[in-house]
Amino acid sequence: MVWLLWIFVVGSGGIMGVSSAMSLATRGFDIVVALNAVLYLGVALYGAPRLLRLISNATRRGAR
Amino acid sequence: MDVHYVTEIAFRGIHSFTVAAWLLLDFIVFWLHFKIKDARADLSERLERVHIMHAIDTVVAYIFVGTLPIGIALAWLTDTPLFSTDWLNWKHLMYGLIVVAAIVLVPVSGTALRNLEAMKKGAANIDELNQQIERDMNRGLPWVFLIWTLIIVMTLISVFNLKCPHCHQFIFR
Numbered sequence: 323m324v325w326l327l328w329i330f331v332v333g334s335g336g337i338m339g340v341s342s343a344m345s346l347a348t349r350g351f352d353i354v355v356a357l358n359a360v361l362y363l364g365v366a367l368y369g370a371p372r373l374l375r376l377i378s379n380a381t382r383r384g385a386r
Numbered sequence: 387m388d389v390h391y392v393t394e395i396a397f398r399g400i401h402s403f404t405v406a407a408w409l410l411l412d413f414i415v416f417w418l419h420f421k422i423k424d425a426r427a428d429l430s431e432r433l434e435r436v437h438i439m440h441a442i443d444t445v446v447a448y449i450f451v452g453t454l455p456i457g458i459a460l461a462w463l464t465d466t467p468l469f470s471t472d473w474l475n476w477k478h479l480m481y482g483l484i485v486v487a488a489i490v491l492v493p494v495s496g497t498a499l500r501n502l503e504a505m506k507k508g509a510a511n512i513d514e515l516n517q518q519i520e521r522d523m524n525r526g527l528p529w530v531f532l533i534w535t536l537i538i539v540m541t542l543i544s545v546f547n548l549k550c551p552h553c554h555q556f557i558f559r
Contacts, residue, residue: 323444327492330451331485338478345469354475361482365489 328373335366390463391551397460404456408449409537411442415495416530418442422498423523425516433502436495443495450488454481464549473547480536487529494526 339362342355349355418439421427457477461468468474501515509515548557 323447323492326447326451327488331489334454335485338482341469342478349470352475354472354479355469358475358478358482361479361486365482365485368489 325376328369328376331369332366332373335362335364335369339363339366394460394463394551397456397463401453401456401460404449404453405537405541408446408453409534411446411449412530412533415439415442415446419523422502423520425513425520429502429505433506436498436502440495440499443492447488447492450484464551473543477540477543480540484533484536487533490529491526491533494522497522 339359342359342362345355346352346359418435422432422436422439424432458468460466461471461474466474469478498519501519505512505515546556546559549555550557
């Protein structure tokens with residue numbers, strides 16, 4: 323479940339955050355879209371090191 | 387009846403069902419947590435409940451993860467622009483807040499399971515483990531209430547923006 327959580331947080335956070343940021347760039351400023359971009363990119367950035375740690379631990383275990 | 391219409395109705399049904407199941411299962415987890423954090427209750431009973439809670443949490447996690455892609459597919463099927471529709475942007479924002487709440491809440495169920503199993507194996511620091519369970523569960527409660535509130539508000543937003551598939555008129559406003 324921990325894999326599911328961090329893959330989802332990073333994946334959906336990245337997609338939704340980047341899409342919201344792109345929408346801001348193309349359609350102009352909107353406070354709700356700006357908040358979405360900050361929130362989703364924030365959770366993606368928060369989750370990225372945790373997901374990378376999971377991947378590196380799994381790789382290390384696999385190498386052993 | 388055309389295929390597009392049937393697909394749209396099916397996705398609406400699945401989306402509504404997942405949210406209803408999510409809320410219902412959250413209520414069950416909430417009800418279970420009272421006994422789990424009760425240090426005076428029988429250990430085997432608490433362990434049984436924490437296992438049930440953990441299993442329900444896993445199902446809720448799958449539902450929670452599935453709700454977003456199903457919602458995006460539904461927006462595509464109903465020709466609703468994903469990032470330029472005001473009410474949908476609000477729903478995205480609330481879903482994002484639920485993601486934050488989920489990040490906070492996921493370790494709570496894990497702590498309870500780990501601590502209760504340690505107690506079953508004969509850990510010496512029972513009081514400390516019980517306090518940790520109660521503290522973590524009580525800290526999680528405001529986030530649980532936030533999730534319920536957001537799900538209910540998101541449901542109301544969706545209901546008041548429902549459009550009749552063929553006439554494109556709002557159904558409830």
